[in-house]
Amino acid sequence: MLTGIDGTKALTPVHHDAVAELARQRALDELKVLGTGPVERFDRITRMAARLLGFEHVAINFLDHDRQWTASRTSDAVYAERREDSYCDVAIQQTGTLVVPDALLDARFRDNPLLETPAGMRFYAGHPIASPNGERVGAICVSDTVPRPFGAEQQTILRDIATWVQDELALTREFAASAEVQQGLLPKTLATVEGYEAAGVCRPVHAVSGDFYDWYPVRGGAAFTLADAMGKGVPAALISATVRATMRAGSRYDGVAAAVESAADALEADLEGAATFVTLFHAHLKQDTGMLSYVDAGHGLTLVVRADGTSQRLASTGLPLGVGWDAAWDEEEVELRHGDVLVSVSDGVLDALDGTLESLVMVERAVRGAAPKAAAIVEAVAGLAGPTAPDDLTVLVLRRLPGVPLGG
C-alpha cells in the first residue's frame, strides 16, 4: 500500500479492483436474481433473441463471486460454472459487445477447458447487463460450436436486447422495494390492548396492493381499518397509502363517523383528481366493554363469528369515499364478547371464491375451522383464495380472548 504525503494510505490498483468488485457483487446481490430457478421473463427474452439473431444457443449469465449462474438458456448448451472459465466474465470487463469469432484463435479463450468438449464455444458474442446503478452484473450471449459471422446489425440487436434485460431487472427491483415499503406500513402486533389479539394479511396480485389493513391504539382501546382502493397495482397502492395516512391523522376524533367524514373531506379532491374511489371499514374498540363502533363505507365484507355458534354480517350503509355525493356515514355498534372473532376481508376473497356473498359462508366456516388464534384464522381465510387470486386480497382479524372463569 502506498503512503500519501499526509500519511494517509492510498489504494493500489489491486485494491481498486477489489473495491470495484465488491460494489459489483453488492449490486448483483440487491437484484436477488440468483437461485430462483427458471424465470419466464428472462426465458421470453432469450427465446426472442434466438429467433431474431438466428442462434440456437442464447443465455443470460450472472457473475457471482467465483462462479457463473445461468439464469436463462434456450438450449442444453453447457455454460461454465467456474467464473474463471466464463466467456461472459470477459464480456463484463468492457462496456461494448464482446465478439469472439473463433475462440481457438483467441489467446484469452483457446485454453478454456470447455473447448475440449464437443459442445465447446468456438463462437461467442455477449453484451454486458448492467444493474440500475450501472454495475455490470452479467451478460446476455449467443454462441455456437463453430465460427460464425456476427455483423453490425446483429450486434445492435444484441445490445438492444441486453438493454431490455436491464429494464426488466430495474423494474423488478423497484417493484420488490415498493412491496417491502408497503408491507412495512402494515401493523405487526396489537400489544397495547390486553384481552384481544389481531392479525392480518395483505397479498397483492401485482407487486403492491390497493388494499390495506391497519390498527393503532386510541384512547380506551384501538382503531381498525380495512380499505380497498379501486383497481389494482401501483395507482391503487398510491391511493391506499394516502388513505391510510389520512385515516391515521383522523384518529384524534372520538367518533368513527367523525374520523371517516374528516378523511373523506381531506381526500375528496385527490380521489376526484385520480377518478377513483375507496371502500372502507373503520372501527374503534372499547377495550373494557368489547363494544366496537364502526362505519362501513361501501365495503360490506365484515363478519362477527361468535363463540356461541352464531354469526352476523355487519351492516354496510354508507357510500364509498370519493363517489362525489354529499354522503353521511352512520355509526353502528356491535359487541365483541369473549371468544368472538371479527373478520373483515377485501373483495379479492369473493372474487377468488364464487364471486357472490355465499363466499362469506365459506369465510365463516374457515374461521371456525381454524385454530383459535388470530394468525391461524387469517391464514385459513386467506387460504380460501388459493395462490392465484385474481385481485388484491386482504384479511383483518380481531379476536377477543376467551374470559378467565372467576374464582377458578
Next chain:
Amino acid sequence: MDFPVSHLPDGVAVLRPAGKLNMVSSGALREAITGLLEAGHRRLVADLSEVTFMDSSGLGALIGGLKSARQAGGDLRIAAVGEQIRMVLQLTNMERVLPPFERPEAAYADV
C-alpha cells in the same frame, strides 16, 4: 371493448358494453360517455345486459360517467344488470346512487 351506441325514440342514448367491465375496458366506457356528452347528449343509459363481470374499475367508470353527466346537466342511468353487478352495487351501497332499471326503455320513464 367496443361500445355500440343506439338511440331511443325519445332521444336517450344507450351504451352497450359487452364482456368484462374491468381495468382494461373501463377507460373505453369512460371515453364513450364523454364523447356522447360532448356531442350534446344529456340522457344516457348504460345497458349492462351483455356485461358478464364488473369489478371496482368498472364501477369506477360508471361513477365517473355519472359525475360527468350530472356536471353537464344530464344523467347516466343503468339497466339490465346481472347478478354479479347487482351484488357489487349492493355491497358498495351504490344502488342508491345508480339504481338499476329493468330495461333501457324504463330508465327515463319518470321524466
